[in-house]
Amino acid sequence: MIVIPSLNTSRDVILEAPGWRRGTVSRATRQVVVPGGKPLNVARFLGVMGVPCRLVILADAALAAEVAAILPPRVSADLFVTATRSRTDVAIVEPGGRLTVLNGAAPAVPAPDLDAALNGVAAALAERDILVIAGSQPVGVTERLVALALGVGARLLVDTSGPDLLAALAARPELVTVNAAELGAARVVRAAQAWRDGAGLVPEAGCVVVTWGPRGLRGWLPDGTVVHVPTLPIEVVDPYGAGDAVTAALSAALAAALPHDGIRGAALLDAAAWAGAVSEQLGLDLDPGRAAALREAAVAVPEGRWSR
Numbered sequence: 211m212i213v214i215p216s217l218n219t220s221r222d223v224i225l226e227a228p229g230w231r232r233g234t235v236s237r238a239t240r241q242v243v244v245p246g247g248k249p250l251n252v253a254r255f256l257g258v259m260g261v262p263c264r265l266v267i268l269a270d271a272a273l274a275a276e277v278a279a280i281l282p283p284r285v286s287a288d289l290f291v292t293a294t295r296s297r298t299d300v301a302i303v304e305p306g307g308r309l310t311v312l313n314g315a316a317p318a319v320p321a322p323d324l325d326a327a328l329n330g331v332a333a334a335l336a337e338r339d340i341l342v343i344a345g346s347q348p349v350g351v352t353e354r355l356v357a358l359a360l361g362v363g364a365r366l367l368v369d370t371s372g373p374d375l376l377a378a379l380a381a382r383p384e385l386v387t388v389n390a391a392e393l394g395a396a397r398v399v400r401a402a403q404a405w406r407d408g409a410g411l412v413p414e415a416g417c418v419v420v421t422w423g424p425r426g427l428r429g430w431l432p433d434g435t436v437v438h439v440p441t442l443p444i445e446v447v448d449p450y451g452a453g454d455a456v457t458a459a460l461s462a463a464l465a466a467a468l469p470h471d472g473i474r475g476a477a478l479l480d481a482a483a484w485a486g487a488v489s490e491q492l493g494l495d496l497d498p499g500r501a502a503a504l505r506e507a508a509v510a511v512p513e514g515r516w517s518r
Contacts, residue, residue, distance in 0.1 A: 211262065211263065211264055211334075211336070211339045211340070211465075212256065212261070212262070212263035212264065212339070212340045212342060212461050212462075212465050213263070213264045213266065213331065213334050213335050213339050213340065213341050213342070213364070214249045214250075214252055214253045214263055214264070214265050214266070214341075214342045214344065214461075215249060215266045215267075215327070215328075215331045215341075215342075215343070215347075215351075215355060216247055216249035216250045216253070216265060216266065216267040216268065216269075216345075217249075217266075217267075217268045217319075217324065217327050217328075217347055217348055217351055218247060218268075218297070218316055218317075218345065218346050218347055218348055219245065219246075219247045219249075219250055219267055219268060219269040219273060219277070219296050220245075220246050220247040220296060220297045220298060220299045220313075220314060221243065221244075221245060221246065221273060221296060221297070221298045221299070222242075222243070222244050222245070222246030222247070222298075222299050222300075222301065222450075222494065223241065223242075223243050223298060223299070223300045223301070224241065224242040224243075224244075224300075224301045224303065224448065224450055224492060224493055224494070225238040225240075225241050225300065225301065225302050225303065226238055226239050226240040226241070226303050226448075226492055227239065227302050227303065227304065228304055228305050230302055230304060230310075240492055242492055242493040242494070244276075244280070244493065244494055245269075245273055245276045245277045245280060246299065246451075246494060247299070247345055248344040248345030248346075248369065248453075248454050248457070249265070249267075249342065249344045249345055250265065250267065250277065251451050251454035251455075251458075251494055252342060252344055252369075252454050252457050252458045252461065253265040253281070253285050253287075253458075254280070254281065254282060254285065254494070254496075255454065255455050255458035255459075255484060255488070255496050256284070256285070256458045256461060256462060257281065257282030257283065257284040257285035258282050258495075258496050258498060259458070259459075259462065259484070259496065259498055259501070260284060260498070261284065261458075261461075261462045261465070262284045262285075262286070263284070263285055263286075263461070264285075264286045264287070264288070264334050265281070265285055265286070265287045265288070266287075266288045266290070266327060266330045266331045266334055267287060267288070267289055267290065267327075268290045268291075268292055268319065268323065268324070268327040269289075269290075269291065269292070269296045270291065270292060270293070270294065270295050270296045271291050271293075273296045274289045274290075274291050277289065288330045288333075288334060290323065290326050290327040290330055291323075292317075292319050292320065292323040293320075293323075294317045294318065294319050294320065294323070295317060296317060297313070297314030297315060297316060297317055298314045299311065299312065299313045299314050300312045300314075301448075301450040303447070303448045303450065303492065306446065307446030307447060307448060307449045307489065309448070309449055309450055311450065313346070316346065316348065316349075319348060324348060324351070328351070328354055328355075328358070331355065331358055332358050335358055335359065335362055335364050336362060336364070337362050337363040337364065338363065338364065338365060338469060339362075339364045339365065340364065340365045340366070340367055340384075340461060340464055340465055341355065341358070341359045341364045341365070341366055341367070342367045342369070342457070342461055343355050343356070343366065343367070343368050343369070343370055343374070343378050344367075344368075344369040344370060344454070344457055345369070345370060346370070346374065347370070347374055352370065352373075352374040352377045352378055353377050355378075356377065356378055356380065356381040359381060360381055365384045365464065365469055366378070366381055366383040366384055366385075367383060367384065367385045367386075367387070367457070367460065367461055367464055368383045368385070368386045368387075368388075368415075369386075369387045369388065369453070369457040370388075371388065371392035371393075371395065371396060372392070372395070372396060375388065375392070375393075375396050376396060379412065379414040379415070380414070382414045382415070382416070383414070383415050383416070384415075384416045384417065384464065384469075384472060385415065385416065385417045385418075385419070385460060385464055385472065385473065386412050386415040386417070386418050386419070387418075387419040387420075387421070387453075387456060387457055387460055388404075388408075388412075388418075388419075388420060388421075389420070389421045389422060389423075389453060390402070390404040390405040390408075390420050390421065390422040391404075391422075393408065393411060393412070393420060396411075397411045399411070401422065404420060405420055405422045405425065405428065408420040408428060408430060409430035409436075409516050409518075413518060416432055416472055417429065417430060417431055417432050417472045417473060418430045419456070419460060419478065419481070421453060421456055421485075423441075423449070424441050425440070425441065426438065426439050426440040426441040426442075426482065427439050427456065427478060427481060427482060428513070429473075429475070429477075429478045430516050431472065431473065431474065431475065432471065432472030432473070433472075433474070434515050434516060434517060435475065435512060435514075435515060435516075436512070436513040436514050436515065436516050437475045437478055437510050437511065437512060437513065438510070438511045438513050439478045439479060439481070439482045439508055439509065439510055439511070440509065440511065441482075442482055442483070442486040442504055442507055442508060443507065444486050444489065444490055444504070445490065446489045446490070447489065447490055447491055447492055448488075448489060448491065448492045448493065449488075449489045450494070451488045451489075451493075451494045452485040452486075452488050452489045453485070454488075454494075455481070455484040455485040455487070455488045455496060456481040456482075456484065456485050458484060459477065459480040459481035459483075459484045459485075460473060460477055460481055462477075462480070463476070463477030463480065464477075475510045478510060479505055479508040479509075479510055480501075480505060482504070482508045483501045483502070483504040483505035483507075483508050484496060484501050486501075486504045487500040487501040487504055
């Protein structure tokens with residue numbers, strides 16, 4: 211089972227604002243308001259694509275009810291409610307898919323609420339399950355999630371940044387996926403170097419996938435190959451959530467593989483296709499039919515070998 215904690219769940223307000231300029235008053239032409247945050251998005255995309263997973267979510271009462279109403283049937287959910295109001299994130303989308311994201315301040319969740327949700331993760335997690343640590347977590351939670359995974363012999367997929375990424379690497383995760391800018395910031399190098407030398411910057415991981423917007427994604431796979439999947443020939447409307455679709459596809463591939471075998475190049479094609487299907491429309495929806503069509507257009511380009 212794929213287990214996904216969402217302990218810093220957000221309300222996402224996505225605005226299409228072609229005339230937006232910083233420092234001015236503008237009006238959006240379209241808007242989407244939906245429960246979000248990377249972990250929830252990953253779970254939703256998995257469910258839509260028919261892959262079962264278990265979501266452990268902590269949110270205020272209103273947001274928890276909204277989450278329950280939108281989850282696909284293949285997503286089982288353990289909902290934990292806090293009296294603390296969940297954060298709101300705002301994404302401003304301009305023509306051509308240019309994106310500005312303002313993440314809301316992380317709420318100060320009472321320790322008993324957080325402990326209850328973490329106990330829910332512990333109850334959901336079993337040996338050889340895949341624990342997905344994605345997005346931002348409350349302070350100190352990544353370390354506790356890592357300890358839970360190590361304690362039961364669960365497999366670990368990491369898609370986070372900053373101190374959370376560095377904390378998770380201590381557990382030697384089976385797979386790390388990260389965008390080039392976030393990896394560069396964590397290792398204090400330029401994004402171009404993170405794109406070029408991803409696995410060298412994350413030696414703790416069994417497999418590394420680095421994404422970089424219009425350049426596509428690159429994977430250092432467990433079989434020793436380096437594979438580049440260029441960006442698909444699509445019209446990008448809204449890339450918000452595309453990275454979450456990549457993580458969802460890689461989670462599905464990892465769940466289908468034996469422990470320590472890791473993913474293969476086909477998983478990168480799936481990841482590109484799922485991300486492309488999300489990017490073609492405003493909001494956080496994934497059309498399985500469109501993803502399947504884009505999968506046929508995805509191309510993997512071998513780029514040599516690597517070794518730990």
